[in-house]
Amino acid sequence: xxxxxxxxxxxxxxxxxxxxxxAEATKARILDAAKREFAKNGLGGARVDVIAEKARANKRxxxxxxxxxxxxxxxxxxxxxxxxxxxxxxxxxxxxAPKEALERLVRFTWDYYLKNPEFITLVNSENLHRxxxxxxxxxxxxxxxxxxxxxxxxxxxxxxxxxxxDGVDPVQLNITIxxxxxxxxxxxxxxxxxxxRDLLAKDALEERLRFNIDTIMRLVAT
Amino acid sequence: xxxxxxxxxxxxxxxxxxxxxxAEATKARILDAAKREFAKNGLGGARVDVIAEKARANKRxxxxxxxxxxxxxxxxxxxxxxxxxxxxxxxxxxxxAPKEALERLVRFTWDYYLKNPEFITLVNSENLHRxxxxxxxxxxxxxxxxxxxxxxxxxxxxxxxxxxxDGVDPVQLNITIxxxxxxxxxxxxxxxxxxxRDLLAKDALEERLRFNIDTIMRLVAT
DNA sequence: TCGTTAATGCACTAACTGGTTACTTTTTAG
DNA sequence: CTAAAAAGTAACCAGTTAGTGCATTAACGA
Numbered sequence: 001x002x003x004x005x006x007x008x009x010x011x012x013x014x015x016x017x018x019x020x021x022x023a024e025a026t027k028a029r030i031l032d033a034a035k036r037e038f039a040k041n042g043l044g045g046a047r048v049d050v051i052a053e054k055a056r057a058n059k060r061x062x063x064x065x066x067x068x069x070x071x072x073x074x075x076x077x078x079x080x081x082x083x084x085x086x087x088x089x090x091x092x093x094x095x096x097a098p099k100e101a102l103e104r105l106v107r108f109t110w111d112y113y114l115k116n117p118e119f120i121t122l123v124n125s126e127n128l129h130r131x132x133x134x135x136x137x138x139x140x141x142x143x144x145x146x147x148x149x150x151x152x153x154x155x156x157x158x159x160x161x162x163x164x165x166d167g168v169d170p171v172q173l174n175i176t177i178x179x180x181x182x183x184x185x186x187x188x189x190x191x192x193x194x195x196x197r198d199l200l201a202k203d204a205l206e207e208r209l210r211f212n213i214d215t216i217m218r219l220v221a222t
Numbered sequence: 223x224x225x226x227x228x229x230x231x232x233x234x235x236x237x238x239x240x241x242x243x244x245a246e247a248t249k250a251r252i253l254d255a256a257k258r259e260f261a262k263n264g265l266g267g268a269r270v271d272v273i274a275e276k277a278r279a280n281k282r283x284x285x286x287x288x289x290x291x292x293x294x295x296x297x298x299x300x301x302x303x304x305x306x307x308x309x310x311x312x313x314x315x316x317x318x319a320p321k322e323a324l325e326r327l328v329r330f331t332w333d334y335y336l337k338n339p340e341f342i343t344l345v346n347s348e349n350l351h352r353x354x355x356x357x358x359x360x361x362x363x364x365x366x367x368x369x370x371x372x373x374x375x376x377x378x379x380x381x382x383x384x385x386x387x388d389g390v391d392p393v394q395l396n397i398t399i400x401x402x403x404x405x406x407x408x409x410x411x412x413x414x415x416x417x418x419r420d421l422l423a424k425d426a427l428e429e430r431l432r433f434n435i436d437t438i439m440r441l442v443a444t
Numbered sequence: 445t446c447g448t449t450a451a452t453g454c455a456c457t458a459a460c461t462g463g464t465t466a467c468t469t470t471t472t473a474g
Numbered sequence: 475c476t477a478a479a480a481a482g483t484a485a486c487c488a489g490t491t492a493g494t495g496c497a498t499t500a501a502c503g504a
Contacts, residue, residue, distance in 0.1 A: 020500065023451065042350055045266030048492060058453050063493065123412055124346050128264055131411035144416040171417050172433045179405030180398055187404075189353035190345055194366040195393050211394045218440045242470070245481065270462060280483050285463065
């Protein structure tokens with residue numbers, strides 16, 4: 001049943017045949033299951049047995065490929081960061097007018113958090129552990145640099161075009177763009193109680209996005 | 223009920239007998255230890271034995287007073303909310319000019335998160351559990367209402383005085399004030415890596431507070 | 445076809461975990 | 475002074491947990 005890949009042996013260096021054993025596929029299934037389990041219960045609350053079961057893999061495989069529960073978490077977290085940073089790069093904001101580019105980034109950030117709630121939960125978990133896993137990741141640092149410079153470019157272009165005021169710190173702006181979406185979504189459950197409205201209702205979400213775009217635009221306006 | 227005060231001592235107002243057994247004190251020690259342990263490791267990661275040890279109490283006492291680990295968590299969380307809402311009410315913002323009042327609230331929120339980091343972690347934990355504990359708390363809802371109306375009053379006063387624009391939703395404003403501080407602080411560890419600067423350095427904190435006040439002021443400005 | 449290597453599965457464990465039972469000691473009402 | 479209630483303790487339990495040892499099976503190069 002695990003023989004999946006219809007990949008008939010093609011040319012090239014790695015002629016893929018249908019395999020009953022497929023390390024890559026098993027690894028991928030484990031990572032996917034782990035992402036969901038870690039996101040749902042945090043690093044401490046996640047159960048290795050549950051991950052193995054969800055991945056339709058043997059627990060032994062987890063330790064074979066990822067060494068430990070923490071090793072698995074680290075890989076999951078690293079992938080999550082690479083995924084969002086990659087998606088951001090694909091936005092191609094340099095082709096847009098500064099205002100449009102900024103709005104698009106705010107929109108993207110919001111949509112990404114909304115569609116990938118596990119990213120938020122993983123980051124929360126990692127901060128509970130004082131970023132001990134992320135610290136070890138070199139790749140994340142490289143991606144982050146590109147991300148910060150992306151926002152700086154938009155800002156600089158906007159200032160040059162006279163549509164943004166000067167002196168806005170790109171890092172602070174970055175943090176703020178993330179914050180106004182992240183906070184709303186990560187605290188959607190307690191927030192819905194405290195503010196006595198369903199923060200996840202369709203129009204509530206739309207209203208918040210509009211508010212966030214407005215907040216950022218006013219922040220950089222001349 | 224458990225009020226133990228000077229029942230026996232009669233006349234001498236402060237003639238508290240040193241007690242070797244003190245239910246209230248033990249409860250308080252347990253709650254304090256629990257707050258720290260839950261904040262540090264989350265609900266799932268916290269260990270009941272550790273809480274008992276930190277509180278210099280027997281584990282049995284925890285179950286005696288709080289029924290279960292989750293019951294203890296709920297009480298800790300409830301107290302945390304009551305504490306922050308009480309502190310907010312004490313700000314007495316109604317006596318200040320609208321702009322001052324708003325700035326003071328932004329400042330307070332930031333300082334409170336900074337001085338009580340466990341509040342943030344507890345809220346994060348609770349959201350991981352979809353607010354199942356907070357849902358049961360009536361007292362929190364009452365306090366929350368007062369809190370929201372406080373911001374609404376400031377906003378209304380500002381509009382009337384012509385210093386704030388009309389049409390800003392007090393709930394969205396509230397969320398935003400919390401967000402720009404909360405996000406920065408809860409993600410201070412991963413943030414320090416991603417942005418390659420020490421977000422907790424004294425001047426970084428001051429700069430962020432200034433930026434946040436600016437953000438909110440621009441948001442409500444006419 | 446065969447031998448080596450990588451992938452997989454099963455059964456196990458040592459340490460832990462939340463929660464409890466049975467008991468002792470202190471406080472306090474009458 | 476006494477009896478009962480409240481406060482406190484230690485040992486224990488049953489179920490879990492991350493992590494392993496070892497046998498087995500498939501893939502693949504020669």
